[in-house]
Amino acid sequence: MSNKLSLKEKLSYGLSDTAYNLVFTVVSTYLMFYYTDVAGLSLESVGLLFLIVRVLDAFASPIFGILIDRTNSKYGKARPWFLWLAIPFGIITVLSFAVGYFDDSYKLVYAYITYILLNTIFAGINVPISAMLPSLTANPLERSSANMFRNIGGQIGVLVSGVVALPLVIFFGGGTNQKGFIFTMGIFSVLSVIMFLLTFTHTRERVQYDQGKPVPFRDSIKALLPNFPWWMLALTNFVIFIGVVAKGSTMIFFFKYNMGNEGMSSLANGINAGAMIIGMLLVPFIVKKMKNRNVVLIGLLISILGQIVMWTGSMEPSVALTLFGVALGSFGLGAAQSTVFVMFADTVDFGEWKFGVRAQGLLTAAGTIGIQFGAGIAGALTSRILAKGGFVANMVQTESALQAITTNFVWIPAIAFAICMLFIYMYRIDFVQSQMRAELTERRAAQ
Numbered sequence: 001m002s003n004k005l006s007l008k009e010k011l012s013y014g015l016s017d018t019a020y021n022l023v024f025t026v027v028s029t030y031l032m033f034y035y036t037d038v039a040g041l042s043l044e045s046v047g048l049l050f051l052i053v054r055v056l057d058a059f060a061s062p063i064f065g066i067l068i069d070r071t072n073s074k075y076g077k078a079r080p081w082f083l084w085l086a087i088p089f090g091i092i093t094v095l096s097f098a099v100g101y102f103d104d105s106y107k108l109v110y111a112y113i114t115y116i117l118l119n120t121i122f123a124g125i126n127v128p129i130s131a132m133l134p135s136l137t138a139n140p141l142e143r144s145s146a147n148m149f150r151n152i153g154g155q156i157g158v159l160v161s162g163v164v165a166l167p168l169v170i171f172f173g174g175g176t177n178q179k180g181f182i183f184t185m186g187i188f189s190v191l192s193v194i195m196f197l198l199t200f201t202h203t204r205e206r207v208q209y210d211q212g213k214p215v216p217f218r219d220s221i222k223a224l225l226p227n228f229p230w231w232m233l234a235l236t237n238f239v240i241f242i243g244v245v246a247k248g249s250t251m252i253f254f255f256k257y258n259m260g261n262e263g264m265s266s267l268a269n270g271i272n273a274g275a276m277i278i279g280m281l282l283v284p285f286i287v288k289k290m291k292n293r294n295v296v297l298i299g300l301l302i303s304i305l306g307q308i309v310m311w312t313g314s315m316e317p318s319v320a321l322t323l324f325g326v327a328l329g330s331f332g333l334g335a336a337q338s339t340v341f342v343m344f345a346d347t348v349d350f351g352e353w354k355f356g357v358r359a360q361g362l363l364t365a366a367g368t369i370g371i372q373f374g375a376g377i378a379g380a381l382t383s384r385i386l387a388k389g390g391f392v393a394n395m396v397q398t399e400s401a402l403q404a405i406t407t408n409f410v411w412i413p414a415i416a417f418a419i420c421m422l423f424i425y426m427y428r429i430d431f432v433q434s435q436m437r438a439e440l441t442e443r444r445a446a447q
Contacts, residue, residue, distance in 0.1 A: 004139065005136060005146055009136075009146075009202060009203055009204070010145065010146050010149040013136065013149055013153075013199060014149035014150050014151075014152060014153030015195040015198050016129045016150065016195070016196060016199040017129055017150045017151065017153045017157065018153040018154060018157040018195055019157065019192035019193075019194075020125065020192070021157030021158045022188050022191060022192050023089075023093050023157075023185070023189065023192050024157075025161035025162055025248075026161050026185065026188065027093075027096070027122075028245060028248050028375070029161075029162065029165075029251060029252065030165065031096075032050075032249050032383065033252050033253070034097060034099075034100075034177075034181055035049075036393045037177075038100055038177045038178055039099040039107055039111070041108060043383050043387050043391065043393070044383070044387055046379075046383055047380045049112060050375075050379025051376050051377065051380035052112075053112065053115045054373065054376020054377075055372075055373065055376050056116065057116065057119035057120055057372055057376075058373050058376070059369075060123040060372075061126075061366065061369055061371075062362060062365050062366045064123055064124050064128075064361075065362040065365020065366055066217060066220065066365075068127065068360075068361030069359055069360070069362055075200075075205075076135065076204070076205030077131070077132075077135065078131040078132035078135065078205065078360075079200060079203060079204075080200070081125065081127075082125065082196045082197065083197070083200045085125040085196075086125070086192075086193045086196035087193055089121050089122070089192065089193065089196070090190065091189070092114065092117050092118050093118065093185055093189045094186050095114050096114040096115060096185075097182055098110075098114075098182060099111050100178035119372070123365075123368065123372070125196065126368065127361075127364065127365040127368060130341065130344060130365070130367070131360055132203070132205060133146060133147060133150070133345050134207065134345045134348045134358075134360045135206070135360065136203065136205065136206070136207070137206070137207060138207050140346075141288075143342060143345055144284050144287055145284055147338065147342045147345075148280055148281065148283060148284045148338065150341070151280040151334070151338040151341065152280050155273045155276045155277040155280060155334065156273070158272070158273040159270055159273030159277070161269075162272065162273055163266055163267075163269060163270040164266075165184055165188075165266075166252075166265065166266050168183070168184040169181050219357045220357065220359035220362040222357050223355050223358070223359040224351070224363060226354075227350060227351050227354070227363070228426075229429045230344070230347040230350070230351070230366075230367065232426050232427045233340060233343055233367060234367050235370060235423045236340060236423045237340070238369075238370030238373055238374045239419045240337070240374065240416060240417065241370065241371045241374030241378065242374045242375075242412065243378075243413030243414070244333070244374075244378075244413065244416075245374065245375045245379065245382075246378045246381065246382050246408050246409070246416075247412075247413045249378070250386075250408040251265050251272075251409065253391075254405050254406070254409040255268060257401070257405060258405055259314070259317065259319060261319070268323060268326050271323055271327050271330070272326055273330070274327075275326070275328070275329075275330035275331040275334065276330045277334065278331055279299065279333070279334025279335035279336075279338070280335065283295065283339055286335070287342075291430035292346070292429075293424055293425075293428075295336070295339045296335075296336045296343075298335070299332040299333065299334070299335035299337075300332065300336050300417045300418075300421050300424070301332065302328060302331060302335075303329045303413075303417045304329075304332075304414050305329070306325050306326070306329020306330065306331070306332060306333075307325065307410050307413055307414035307417070308325070308414065309325030309329075310329065310410055311406070311410045314406065333417075336420075343427065344363070344364055344367050345364070346429050347363055347367075347429065348363050349437070350429055351363060353436045353439060381408075381412070382412070385408055386401070386404050388404065389402075389404025389405070391405070
């Protein structure tokens with residue numbers, strides 16, 4: 001089982017997540033702020049928008065997964081989608097930040113249209129990133145290594161976006177945040193398109209069973225519904241992203257209103273991404289000594305401790321202690337999330353081993369349903385909590401509003417990470433992995 005990947009191919013695979021997160025970070029971190037503080041939409045309408053669109057678009061991921069399983073091109077199953085969707089991805093990203101140019105009576109309608117298209121195309125180009133991993137190599141250590149490059153690449157996108165996005169908005173805006181967002185997203189979109197095309201050009205799908213024939217939908221369902229380890233990971237994605245999005249979308253609110261320093265949010269974003277990269281870098285070495293499941297459990301526990309440290313820092317108040325909490329929590333989360341992506345690839349092997357069907361597109365794509373639902377619920381939940389706390393954009397906030405921001409930024413993520421530990425505890429593929437891989441290798445050799 002060689003399937004050793006070159007450094008060039010691993011770097012190219014990593015660029016896919018750099019491209020995605022360069023844009024996604026701005027959307028997840030600043031879109032609520034943009035809608036309310038720049039475009040002038042009400043907090044309640046934005047919360048409902050997030051919930052409705054994310055729930056609807058949750059079905060986009062499995063649809064794209066099925067399309068990937070049924071794709072039979074000379075480029076492979078997942079890889080050609082980078083070529084087909086790179087430019088639409090760039091275009092819709094810029095259009096989504098043009099709400100402020102419209103008359104008040106059309107802003108919300110335009111926001112719904114662009115946000116639906118944005119999430120649909122996001123799903124279409126994100127699903128192939130995960131779906132391609134099982135096809136890059138059958139070697140578990142090479143998969144872990146490739147996934148490390150993917151996750152580090154993604155965090156580089158988060159780091160660059162988190163640190164420079166807001167300064168670029170201010171620089172290009174010249175006092176007009178609407179203009180600043182358009183120019184900034186234009187730059188990020190062009191860079192993302194280029195990186196997606198580089199991923200398409202310099203990667204190969206070399207693990208293709210059944211000669212790359214389309215997998216019938218009915219067979220794909222057989223590999224999904226009874227796949228208990230997959231369900232544990234899907235539920236983990238669902239809950240963990242409630243915490244991740246709640247924290248990310250209210251970070252700028254927390255530093256602007258609770259800490260009194262809006263610019264500090266860029267530094268916090270940079271620390272967040274840098275700490276996650278360190279956590280991800282350690283994963284390929286740790287998994288050689290420890291089961292994937294245990295790596296995730298320890299990472300989540302560290303993340304919870306980080307949330308508690310952040311809360312302690314905000315009570316002092318101490319910017320240094322708060323930022324240390326951000327770093328600690330992000331370090332643990334980086335290790336946990338990075339490992340979960342590898343574990344999803346293992347559930348593809350598990351489905352083939354137990355049920356005789358290798359449905360990599362549907363299994364990896366359907367796993368992102370949890371992400372979409374979690375993000376949608378987080379958007380609605382955080383906006384609801386802010387509204388109940390009496391939050392009013394661009395005003396001095398009341399004590400209840402500040403407490404609502406703290407709840408979103410600190411306690412919702414902490415609770416979410418604790419719940420995820422229960423799901424991961426029930427994940428058991430690690431205990432049968434050697435037997436599973438040996439039997440799969442024997443079966444494939446006999447075909």
